Amino acid sequence: MGENIDAHQLKENLVQLRCHFTWGLVVEDSEVPDLENRIWEEIEFLDTKYNVGIYNLLAYVKHLQGQDEDALQSLNEAEDLIHREHADLSDIGSLVTWGNYAWLYYHMGRLEEAQTYLDKVEDTCQKFASQFRYSMECPEMDCAEGWALLKCGRQNYVRARACFEKALQVEPENPEFSTGYAITLYRLDSDHNNVISLNPLRQAVRLNPADTYIKVLLALKLQDVNQEDEGEMYIEEALGSTTSLMYILRYAAKFYRRKGCVERALELLQRALRETPSSAFLHHQIGLCYRSQVFQINEATHKQPIGQDKEKLDNMVRLAIFHFKSALEQRPTFDVALLHLAHMYVTAKDYRKAEDTFQKVLLIKPQEQKILQEGHFYYGRFLEFQKKSEADAIRHYLKAIEVKFASPAREKSIRSLEKLALRKLQRDESDLEGLSLLGLVYKLKGEIHKALEYYERALSLAAVSDKAVKHGPQVI
Template sequence: MSENTDEMQDSLWQLRCHFTWGLLLEDNEMPDLESRVLEQIEFLDTKNHGGIHNLLAYVKHLKGQDEEALQTLREAEDLIQREHADQADMRSLVTWGNYAWVYHHMGRWAEAQAYLDKVENTCKKLASPSRYRLESPEMDCEEGWALLKCGGQYYKRAKACFEKALAVEPENPEFSMGFAITAHRLSYINEDVISLEPLRKAVRLNPEDTYIKVLLALKLQDIGQEAEGEHYIEEALSNMSSQTYVFRYASKFYRKKGCVDRAIQLLAEALQAVPHSAFLHHQMGLCYRAKLLQIKKATDMQPSRQDREHVDRIVRLVIFHFEFALQQKPTFSCALLQLARMYVEAKDYRKAKDSYRKLLLMKPYEEQVLVDAHFYYGQFQEFHKNSEVGAIKHYLKVVKIEKASFLRDKSMKSLEKLALRKLQRNAFDLEGLSLMGFVCKLKGKVKEALVYYEQALHLAAGSKNTGGHGP
């Protein structure tokens, strides 16, 4: 039996399915992923219901619910038969692969082998050179959707899957949709990723799909074409399709436009359908934070006592929604960053400090979140903890990320100001001289940088107890 199971294990690893796609999920990520998958099944009009049921089955297996996973796979099979009757066998390969893996984990070898045989027979029928593996754009697309759903760390791989599928069928509506959504999400992490044209193409190939229209609307707004974007938003809102999803992205559009009350109204409607959505609570927190900024701007940052009470109430609302989002999704780095900043607003400095530390330990994969975290933690150290050492440490982290950004420039100015303050107190401050040399070097002032570095080196050489080093 041992030799047979070893042979079966080798066969299982040749399959293309959720068990072999490297979907490494932490326990604390599972509830949010399952919730989002169930939301998609209930509220998103899609032609890939079989695929999303496959992912749900995988999540249930990871939770130790193998019988429930098998039931979900049966539902996936039925959906594939209805949605893709003309390609049912080929489209079922992922489902059969998942069946084989679940039965293998349950120790039910005969059933596992039966599904391996189904895969093998279909691969033979479709003239695949591999016994258990089929190369096809549909399989690439299925893998892309799974990766896309499992979080930002998989977006690049998802994009590659959809690109591979599109290379075979450039005008396929489903492949185009997957690529456009992935490019859209990646564009917020990496500005070099172009998403406008993929989104336009996806809308052209999927004219009835409201979800892709609201994503195009957001991208148009980002590039200053808000009027055209609003046309797509209104078109999507007038359609009953995928309304919960339309509301969440339309609310984002109106918040960015400055119509915060309209955004809150749309989010409230969406929350009636999915009250535990981390995404929706995060968006609601952003809306109330926008209201907070509107009040501060209207009162020239000096709210009256009555306004102050209103401000305090809104701060509590923002904190509530961000905290709720993090309860649902503990790895939600953007929400944790914004919560830390809001704790500072509420003068709860202990919680702010804990949140910043937790965020930096989390090591978010989005470079911009990391930049923001170090910059705002640096500000917190400088202005609320009176720690020059802490502030310098975190501003340096920002400037050492070489990509040009607004916060990098602000960090350089903050470092320069702190260095000058040190030198005003003591013209022979070693750290102050080193820091000024470093800032001058970054600004391209090489001669000035050399002067500061030479003074620092001279000082260090003459000091017996020097323990400090330049940045």
């Protein structure tokens, strides 16, 4: 019977579905294993009402890895969940799952079964008077798409935000839509270097009072805006609960590390790591704790540790390197972990590995502007102070400044350029590059009169130099 189905026509109909196979989810091949690990962690440890979507995403990830039979099993789990927990929305709630079934069977060459699920979608669209034959415009579908995009990484966050915003326009008080929107904005905050997620997180906590996960995200955001006491109240409240405990441990540890309570943070992270030993997030956070201890020792000893301090520092450096590398084994494109690993190699005076790691940071084109900027700035410092190459350092400070993103790394790059320019002019007050760089520094600071003064001196010297070349002795 399947041979009577027109495969070409079937595919034309399938592309009209709204499901994981048609949403254009951007997932690099190297990120798929880590994505699957995070999905399994969420299924096992995150207490949420919204697991239908995660089983659908797992099915899609299994398909990407060529494991279509396992993918079918995940879709069965999703369908069972819909009937058990969302019976009131079983038709609309099943549209994404049926769409994924149809695509999966199509890829497996089981066209008759693909058509069966396509027919289910069509019947539901007719039942709810959709203007489209194989898709529906409704906030539930927008929300499902938003969650899928959110789970697949930073490169999808802007589109995820648009999906949740669209859903909230229809139902502004919907707890699930509010949660997805708040989490997406929390993830985007680091790109925008601001606090766009604070009020949405407060709204999500109001609408989801039992959701401890959203509470700890609010706590971290409150810490960002110097409201740490209120944030700690939410942290302790969440730690007193048993729901989503593995996730609470992670974010509570991040909160305490940033507060300066590194031992407390390590205790929480080690508890979580025993349950999820392959978590890239946990290994990175543990590495950051050991890095903080390295900074503390260096500060206390004015960067000249001896005896037990030196032994402790060397051990902390080794442990930080181990955990940053472990994070990267799980997620090779984890750009910030790569940058932190490069820092630790510099601290360990392993300059060959530091050079290789900095090159990798810049080669993978970090997804966050902030990381790209920091990559150029810290590589510039490495080139200036460890490799003693002023020219190469200047080039990377300039690249950091070219990234139009207001951040401490950009300001530090400007100050580093200023110091290098002044050093050049101390050696030679007619140094053309030094004058030009100082002109740029003053321009970036908004001191236009000083900038013009140095630019004019540079232009005048360049003109004199050009004239000397033109009228100098001719070589015959």
